[in-house]
Structures are given as C-alpha cells and as structure tokens.
Amino acid sequence: MSPTPLPYVWKIDRDDVTISVSYGPLDATFTGRFSADGKTFGGGWRPNPGADPHVNAAYDIEGQRVD
Numbered sequence: 001m002s003p004t005p006l007p008y009v010w011k012i013d014r015d016d017v018t019i020s021v022s023y024g025p026l027d028a029t030f031t032g033r034f035s036a037d038g039k040t041f042g043g044g045w046r047p048n049p050g051a052d053p054h055v056n057a058a059y060d061i062e063g064q065r066v067d
Contacts, residue, residue, distance in 0.1 A: 017043065027051035032061070039065045 006026065011018040019030040028051060032043020041063045047056035 020048075022048070025052055025055040028056040 006021050006023050009020045015034040015036065017030070017032045017034070021028060027048045028045050029048055030043055030045045032041060034041050042061065044058065044060035045056075046058050047053045
C-alpha cells in the first residue's frame with residue numbers, strides 16, 4: 001500500500017495488457033493476456049532493465065472468471 005497514488009501507465013491492445021510504473025525505486029512492467037473466450041487471464045510483473053530486483057520482485061498471476 002502506497003500513501004501516494006502511483007503513476008501507472010496502462011496499454012490495452014485487444015487481448016494484451018501492459019502496465020508500467022516508474023516511481024522512485026519502483027520500476028517494473030506487467031504484461032498479461034486475456035484468453036480468446038475472455039474467461040481466463042494471466043501475466044506477470046518483471047523489473048525493468050537496471051531496476052533493483054529486490055524492490056521490484058518478479059511474480060506471475062492467473063485468474064479465471066466464474067459465471
């Protein structure tokens with residue numbers, strides 16, 4: 001949780017999503033994708049080149065829509 005709103009930049013291109021943040025020590029990019037049927041989503045955050053990997057830990061997420 002940040003006491004200050006972070007300057008995230010979102011890019012959505014069809015099923016692809018990219019979210020970037022570069023603010024102080026935070027310097028990472030998320031890339032993800034929705035499945036063609038829109039029921040699943042997956043992607044991961046990765047530190048940008050030169051970013052501190054301890055502050056910008058890499059991790060993956062997956063999700064599924066429940067009807």
